[in-house]
Amino acid sequence: MISMETLERVGRLAELEIPENQREAARQDLEKMVAFVDVMKELNVKDVEPLYQVTAERAGMQNVLRDDVVTEGGDREALLGNAPKRRGEFASVPKTFA
Amino acid sequence: MKILDLTAVELAERIRRGEIDAMESLEAVFDRISEREEQLHCYLVLDREGARAKARELQKRRSAGEVLGPLAGVPVAVKDNLCTKGMGTTCGSRILENYIPPYDATAVRNLRNADAIILGKTNLDEFGMGNTTESSYFGLTRNPWNEERSAGGSSGGSAAAVASGECYAAIGTDTGGSVRQPASHCGVVGLKPTYGTVSRNGLIAYCSSMDQAGPITKDVRDSAALLSVIASRDPKDATSLQRDDLSFLENIPQDVEGLRIGIPADDSGKGLDPEIREAIWSVATALKERGAVLEEFDLGIMKYVVPAYYTIACGEASSNLERYDGMKYGLRVSAEGLQETYRKTRTAGFGAEVRRRILLGTFALSEGYYDEYYMTAMKVRRLIRDAYDKAFLKYDVLLGPTSPQIAPKLGESGMDPLASYLADVYTVPANLTGMPAMSLPCAMHSTGLPIGVQLTAALFQEKTLFQVGAVWEQIRGKRYE
Amino acid sequence: MSENDVKKEYETVIGLEVHVELSTRTKIFCGCAATFGAPPNTLVCPVCLGMPGTLPVLNRRVVELAMAVGLALGCDVTRTTRFDRKNYFYPDNPQNYQISQLYLPICRNGWLGIGEGDDERKIRIHELHAEEDAGKLTHDEEGKETLVDYNRAGVPLIEIVTEPDLKNAGEVIAFLEKLRMVIGYLEASDCKLQEGSMRVDVNLSLREVGSEQLGTRTEMKNLNSFRAITRAIDAEAKRQKELLDAGKEILQETRRWDDQKGVSYSMRSKEDAQDYRYFPDPDLPPVVISEEWIQAVREALPEMREERKERFVREYGIPAYDAGVITQSVRLARWFEQTAALGIMPKKVSNWIMGEGLRLLREKEMDPEDVRLSPEHFAALIRMNEEDEITNATAKEVFAKAIDTDLDPKSYVKANGLMTMRDDSLLRETVKRVIAENEKSVADYKNGKEKALGYLVGQTMKAVRGQALPAAVTAMLKEELNA
Incomplete structure (x- = not known):
């Protein structure tokens, strides 16, 4: 039900490596989990609205917005201090294209 | 009374009155840690110097006549997926092994403002994904009742620390039961508040629409006290709520006369330990004797709660964990080129369970499958909430087991991930619906491990949980130590 | 025996995706300043750096400006609007997802007219939505690294998507100039292509004349000036026509325009088409826009x-x-x-x-x-x-x-002593001197050559370094000459 192609595509999207010798096991794993959640298809959800957020509506919290006032900014050392690689004021990452 | 036997509220009162020196209780906790921590491994980080400095500062302020905060001098442990400024925060993962947050989580800041002493960071399943605290990159945590057994998860470290006296109270996080279930396995009280009550700013996200920080404590009163402190409307969290009913310690009825208790029929059938079933019924019966009205009923949707939970949680998690890529913080594995760096870093940095859930979540969101899986799960979520809404028209509180089994033996759960997912069946509904739920110790299993009973209330009705919990504590007589 | 080899007639069909940086004080989801040109990585905070545990909170001004632009473009405002996550890995994107809007964009179904009067054509606007900008990457030529400046990460953008109603480069430029003007009137952005506060992607396909069916379209990026846009459109229409005439297929792809060379290059092949896995962002509750709010924004329009x-x-x-x-x-x-x-x-x-x-x-x-x-x-x-x-x-x-x-x-x-000479006597002296020094011209004038007067005026003006009124100089010369 879950093809190897699907597994590989999902792995690419998630930027995870699945070594050759673990692929079949990973595929079966994913297949089992998908089969497990497939039971939801027994329910008729045709006219049901998805429930993305559980409390905002019920608590009367709509339009949680921020004023356009500067409140943050710039302890560069504290913030970039965790970067694995730096080049002065910049974070350094492997070369990208375009 | 032995100083370590005090509850957090009792200790704070005495420290504020000047009867106890904050350093004394702190050192008692450190002694206990010296005795047991090596076996239990509750902590990933222990900040003795910082804690002592805070105790000294509190004493000084007290002597100067200052009135100290509501948790004055209480040594509290914080789960290591809540950010603590300047103190390592790993989420139990290699990918954040050396990460030091530049800010405090709002819940942590609230604890500090209440004058609690932050002892350190507790162990957890990696990124909160698990229910045995065995998937932590930094080693597992043992159950203080039986060191061959798991402390539960994912907040195993926090629960074990409270149960063993290695702190007076702890904060955990609960996405699918991760505060309630370890509390149940360790014989202490664990509360997941209504979603949005405690700010998620600084709570390193697993499933954004379900994550909630909650207190793990020795008793119900402590639970209410801790919740009052950590809860706040936070402008940095657009999903955090303004709640004006947070003084949980006051105005709570002392009895359960006329309270309507619903007991969901266990349609997940097999898998519930008969001793646990019996223990739950004895709680129900005792409450009935105090005037509560009991009724068994069928929720009708139990079969779907775990599948819906995992689809949604893994979906959101797969997106939340994309930021761990070796570029701005955390582990970077050197490789040729950008994409290789992403892949090698993430594959090396994340453990097997996290990778498994990311793959499932990515699948559930992917083109061609989104409607069938993620969207469907969100619709099923509404059906589940509707079922609970309907139940709460008839009942004030629902009562049932927290976990179908007692704490499992260490090393056994990794075998069949799906089986261990099914163990979340009683706890995940409160996360899916946002409703508050609490686990309380109710009996001892014949194997010498604690059994927990779970109470679930309607949205914003924590006070009902405290009410029933307090009455049960009265009935039960003594606290466990 | 040879087949009727008539070449097909094609018309160009163009749609635009225009990104505009809004001139708010702060970023869309955090309180960092959204100004241009600050030292690298100084307008950042844990939120726009995508640090663990951080959450977005929406800037009200972004909603208002997006509504204002939408209303000025005749759009309907979506009454419940929401943000979605667009997931893809790239280093300018700290969370590796961009918070954007797919399912419920804030504005829909508007139009902008180009041309005047009877020639006016309505270019339909499919939708307008808000989203966050990414950081800036600079490529380090020597080493194997890319440098990231996150100042721009989280700056608010609105994206305006048109229907494929445009027919040629001229119309596209007219549309963009009109759009710039409307947005400029609202002071919502300064829309400078060269600075990147306005960015244009062109979607172009060819359609057989008379046919209803759209051809395969390509997307063109890196168009940093109106000139580049014009050249790119013309080049792409030509490229596609040549392919179609040769019986070849157009590949659906994104192409990058190189204005120096005057050609475009394929950027991404569509086999590995990006699956962005859009889903509603759980950290941001929906924004419910009331009739009152829409009215208030409408009334506040300049x-x-x-x-x-x-x-x-x-x-x-x-x-x-x-x-x-x-x-x-x-x-x-x-x-x-x-x-x-x-x-x-x-x-x-x-x-x-x-x-x-x-x-x-x-x-x-x-x-x-x-x-x-x-x-x-x-x-x-x-x-x-x-x-x-x-x-x-x-x-x-x-x-x-x-x-x-x-x-x-x-x-x-x-x-700088630039006042007009007021002192008549000084001027008269100069005039007399010029007359004295230019006997030939004086003679020519007296002999009827009007042009010579002009020459004398010029000489006088030169002598007073322009600080006299030519009319006054002319009058005075005439006086003196006729005296």
Whole structure:
């Protein structure tokens, strides 16, 4: 039900490596989990609205917005201090294209 | 009374009155840690110097006549997926092994403002994904009742620390039961508040629409006290709520006369330990004797709660964990080129369970499958909430087991991930619906491990949980130590 | 025996995706300043850096500006609007997802007209949505690394997507200029292609004339000027036609325009088509927009171009043409109005703006926003010229200097001795001297050659370094010559 192609595509999207010798096991794993959640298809959800957020509506919290006032900014050392690689004021990452 | 036997509220009162020196209780906790921590491994980080400095500062302020905060001098442990400024925060993962947050989580800041002493960071399943605290990159945590057994998860470290006296109270996080279930396995009280009550700013996200920080404590009163402190409307969290009913310690009825208790029929059938079933019924019966009205009923949707939970949680998690890529913080594995760096870093940095859930979540969101899986799960979520809404028209509180089994033996759960997912069946509904739920110790299993009973209330009705919990504590007589 | 080899006729079909950086004070989801040009990584915080545990909170001003632009473009405002995560890994994107809007964009179904009167064509706008910008990558030529500046990460953008209603480069430019003007009027953005506050992606396909079916389209990026846009459109239409004529297929792909070389290159192959896995962002509750709020935004809309143009004709009595030119930019319109309010004849102000003003803006490659000359100083300059305190030539010279520096014309003229010569006797002396030194020209004039007078005027002007009124010089010369 879950093809190897699907597994590989999902792995690419998630930027995870699945070594050759673990692929079949990973595929079966994913297949089992998908089969497990497939039971939801027994329910008729045709006219049901998805429930993305559980409390905002019920608590009367709509339009949680921020004023356009500067409140943050710039302890560069504290913030970039965790970067694995730096080049002065910049974070350094492997070369990208375009 | 032995100083370590005090509850957090009792200790704070005495420290504020000047009867106890904050350093004394702190050192008692450190002694206990010296005795047991090596076996239990509750902590990933222990900040003795910082804690002592805070105790000294509190004493000084007290002597100067200052009135100290509501948790004055209480040594509290914080789960290591809540950010603590300047103190390592790993989420139990290699990918954040050396990460030091530049800010405090709002819940942590609230604890500090209440004058609690932050002892350190507790162990957890990696990124909160698990229910045995065995998937932590930094080693597992043992159950203080039986060191061959798991402390539960994912907040195993926090629960074990409270149960063993290695702190007076702890904060955990609960996405699918991760505060309630370890509390149940360790014989202490664990509360997941209504979603949005405690700010998620600084709570390193697993499933954004379900994550909630909650207190793990020795008793119900402590639970209410801790919740009052950590809860706040936070402008940095657009999903955090303004709640004006947070003084949980006051105005709570002392009895359960006329309270309507619903007991969901266990349609997940097999898998519930008969001793646990019996223990739950004895709680129900005792409450009935105090005037509560009991009724068994069928929720009708139990079969779907775990599948819906995992689809949604893994979906959101797969997106939340994309930021761990070796570029701005955390582990970077050197490789040729950008994409290789992403892949090698993430594959090396994340453990097997996290990778498994990311793959499932990515699948559930992917083109061609989104409607069938993620969207469907969100619709099923509404059906589940509707079922609970309907139940709460008839009942004030629902009562049932927290976990179908007692704490499992260490090393056994990794075998069949799906089986261990099914163990979340009683706890995940409160996360899916946002409703508050609490686990309380109710009996001892014949194997010498604690059994927990779970109470679930309607949205914003924590006070009902405290009410029933307090009455049960009265009935039960003594606290466990 | 040979087949009827008639080449097919094609028409070009173009749709645009325009990204515009909004001029809010802060970023869309955090309280960092959203200014341009700060030192790298100084306008950042844990939220826009995507640090663990951080959460977005929406800037109200972004909602208001997005609504304002949408309303000005005749759109419907979506009453419940929501943000979605667009997931893809790239280092300029700290969370590796961009918070954008797919399912419920804030505005939909508007239009913008290009052309005038009977020639006006309505270009339909499919939707307008808000999203966050990414950081900036600079490529390090020597090493194997790329440097990231996150200042721009989280700056608010609106994306305007048109239907494929445009037919050629000319229409595209007309559309973009009109769009810039509308957004400029709202002061929602300065829309500068070169600075990146406006970015345009062109979707182009060819359709057989008479057919309803759209051809395969390509997307073109890296179009940093109107010139590049025009060249790219023409080149792509040609490229696609050549392929189709040769019986080949058009690949659906994204192409990058290289303006230096005048060609485009394929960027991404569509086999590995990006699956963005859009889903509603769980950290941001929906925004519910009431009728009252829409009304309030509508009422707060400034007077837009058409109204303003008509009002200028009515209130200031300037010709429709002048009003049209001046109201192209809200800054110019305001400059005009504020200067005229200081008692200067409106037609004089509009002449200055349309003549010297526009010429200088072009020459100095300035935008109306860059004009510094205040209405007070502008008025003073015009007055000095009217009262002959300075000649036209001097006035133009001072205007050119002041337009981007706002120097005080009175002090400048004084300091540089540019006042028109008032002293008649000094002028007369000079005139006499010029007559004396130019016997031949004097003779020519006396013999009927009018041109010689012009020469003498020129010599006199030269002698007084331009600081006399040519008319006065001419009159005086005539006097002296005829004496």
